[in-house]
Structures are given as structure tokens and as C-alpha cells.
């Protein structure tokens with residue numbers, strides 16, 4: 001157990017809850033604000049410990065609200081909302097660019113040229129209304145060949161020289177995430193990592209809660225890779241920290257101080273593996289709830305219990321980024337973890353646009369083959385107990401249609 005993560009309600013906890021109405025009296029009327037800023041590895045970037053993810057929003061007013069609450073890091077990608085997420089950040093932060101850290105992303109393919117990558121970057125800069133991004137990520141890596149493409153390094157070297165990128169990064173949430181991140185660290189391809197990671201990826205969480213669980217948690221090894229990154233001076237940001245983000249499932253049990261989301265952020269932030277959290281901010285109330293977790297570094301017994309209750313409920317439904325234990329089980333080449341991720345976007349996030357866009361991008365790796373398979377090959381392949389065939393068939397039925405036009 002990390003030194004900072006002992007049980008008990010401390011000063012950091014009560015401070016972080018200001019403005020939510022969960023702490024009686026003096027703090028109730030104050031709007032929540034970011035209370036801690038963290039340095040990303042050996043870069044000179046200092047960012048809010050809770051930061052703005054834009055994969056599910058394209059509203060400049062949400063960006064402005066987060067900035068007003070003290071958020072200083074805004075994370076986007078050329079693909080989010082068909083480019084509109086970048087436009088919203090560009091519009092909201094225009095005229096005060098210097099005060100914020102902005103990151104964007106491009107999926108650089110294994111055969112892509114440096115010129116094509118530069119064209120993609122310049123499109124992002126236009127939409128963001130800026131001359132530079134602070135971090136530019138090779139987005140959603142899950143295949144080593146994408147990182148082994150020498151054009152990516154040549155492109156980032158040139159973009160850094162030209163002042164269009166300050167730092168380079170690698171981001172991912174796939175089943176092969178650990179191997180990809182190790183490769184990036186081995187070859188000095190990243191100043192910052194952005195990785196899917198939550199309390200249920202942390203072996204110490206299950207050790208702490210051992211008596212409670214009746215299933216075996218797959219060990220993804222991500223804790224080791226992220227610790228390695230930090231030891232090397234690489235900044236580490238975590239995304240997908242809410243393990244499926246079924247926040248409403250936990251509302252009736254949020255009686256002991258923090259909400260589930262706040263407790264989940266605190267677990268990650270109080271450990272040794274991560275510098276900061278990037279979270280999709282989709283409405284004003286969610287921004288205030290999330291920002292109120294800033295600076296908290298302790299969990300009470302009730303809050304730890306909340307995480308345990310959630311993991312018990314969601315464990316046999318949530319596919320762990322970086323796991324890949326079922327990869328060899330499907331003779332039809334279905335990318336099981338990727339299909340389950342898109343299903344999560346639809347079922348748990350209730351974001352059909354994101355789900356169907358990402359599902360369509362899987363092409364032949366999607367779940368169409370599952371509709372004519374009896375499910376025998378992948379039966380029991382998931383140590384967490386996910387009923388793979390049922391979920392992949394469900395994904396194929398839900399998502400295997402044309403992507404709807406953007407509203």
C-alpha cells in the first residue's frame with residue numbers, strides 16, 4: 001500500500017470536497033477549484049491533477065467552465081467529434097493560449113509518411129487556433145508496428161524543431177497496451193504517456209479488498225510499466241479511471257463523503273504510478289464533481305468500500321485495458337477487447353456516436369463473425385468472467401450499422 005494511501009479522513013479529503021454539499025457548513029457554498037498542479041516527468045509542463053478530456057464533448061462553454069475552475073490541461077484528438085472537440089477548445093481558449101497546456105493526437109499508421117503526419121498536425125493546429133500543441137500523442141497504439149515506423153520519430157523531430165510540438169507522447173487503451181508502452185520507453189519515443197488505468201488495474205487494490213471478491217482479477221502489468229515510466233522521468237496521465245463510468249449505479253451508496261468518481265480519482269492519484277487524471281467532461285455538474293476531487297490524497301473506509309462495491313458489480317462486465325488474455329481464443333480474428341471497449345461506450349457511457357465510430361474503425365476485427373459462431377472457442381477465456389460471445393454478439397447487433405451523421 002502506498003504511503004499516502006492510508007485510511008482515514010484527512011485535510012486533503014475535506015478540502016477536496018468543498019462545494020459539493022457533502023461536507024456540512026463552511027465549504028458548502030464555495031465552488032470547487034483545482035487544488036493541486038503536478039509536473040509531468042522531466043518536461044516543464046505543470047498541469048491540473050484533474051484535467052479535461054474532450055472525447056465526448058464539443059461545447060466551448062464546458063471548456064470555459066473547466067478553465068474557470070482551475071483546469072489547465074485540455075486533451076483532445078483530431079478524431080474526437082469529427083474535429084469539433086478541437087474547435088471547441090480552440091474557440092474557448094483563444095486569446096489566452098499561453099495559460100494552458102493543450103495536447104492533441106493522431107493515429108499514425110505503420111506505413112504512414114512524415115508528410116502525411118505533418119498534414120494531420122497542421123489540421124489540428126488550425127482547429128485549435130494555435131501555432132503549437134504542448135504534447136502530440138501517437139493515438140490509441142495497440143500494434144508495435146505503428147511505433148516502429150521510423151517516420152513517426154522523423155516527423156516529431158521535425159515538428160519539435162519547427163516549434164509546432166513541444167513534447168511527444170504515446171496514448172493507448174488496447175489489449176496490447178503494456179507491450180506498446182514498454183517499446184515506447186525502450187526507444188525514447190515519449191516524454192508523456194496517456195494510458196487507460198484505474199483502481200482495478202492496481203494489484204494493491206485487490207490485495208486490500210481480497211476478502212470481498214469472488215473472481216480473479218486479470219493482472220495487466222500496467223502498474224509496472226507506468227512506474228517504470230515515472231522512474232525514467234516520463235510524465236504519466238491516466239484515462240478511463242472510472243472503470244466503465246457507471247456513476248448512477250453508485251449514487252445510492254455515496255453516503256460516506258466522496259462520490260464514486262472522486263474516490264476512483266483519489267485512488268489513482270494517491271499511488272505511485274500516475275501524475276494526473278484526464279477525464280471526459282460532458283456537463284457542468286460533472287466538471288464540478290470531478291474538480292472537487294483535486295488535491296485529495298486519502299480515502300476513508302467508506303470510500304474504499306465504494307470502490308469495492310463498484311468493482312464487484314462491474315468486474316465481470318469490464319474488459320481491462322492491457323489484459324489481452326483472450327487474444328488467442330478466437331479463430332475468426334475478432335478483436336475481442338476492442339469490440340468490448342466500443343460496447344462499453346454504448347452501454348455504459350451511453351455515447352452511441354463514439355461507440356459506432358470506433359466500432360466501424362475496427363473493420364474486419366469487429367464482432368460480425370460472432371453472429372454465426374456458437375461461442376465455444378472463447379468460452380471461459382476471460383479470467384474476469386466476462387461472457388465474451390454474448391457481449392461481442394451484442395456489440396455487433398448494436399453497433400454494426402452506419403455511423404450516424406454528426407448533429
Ligand code: SF4
Pocket residue numbers: 175218318319320323324325326327336337340381382383384385386388
Ligand atoms: S475480455 Fe477478459 S480476458 Fe479478454 S482482454 Fe478483456 S478482461 Fe482480458
Ligand code: SF4
Pocket residue numbers: 329330331332333334336369370371373374375376377378379388389392
Ligand atoms: S463468439 Fe466466436 S467469433 Fe466471436 S469472439 Fe468468440 S470465438 Fe470469436
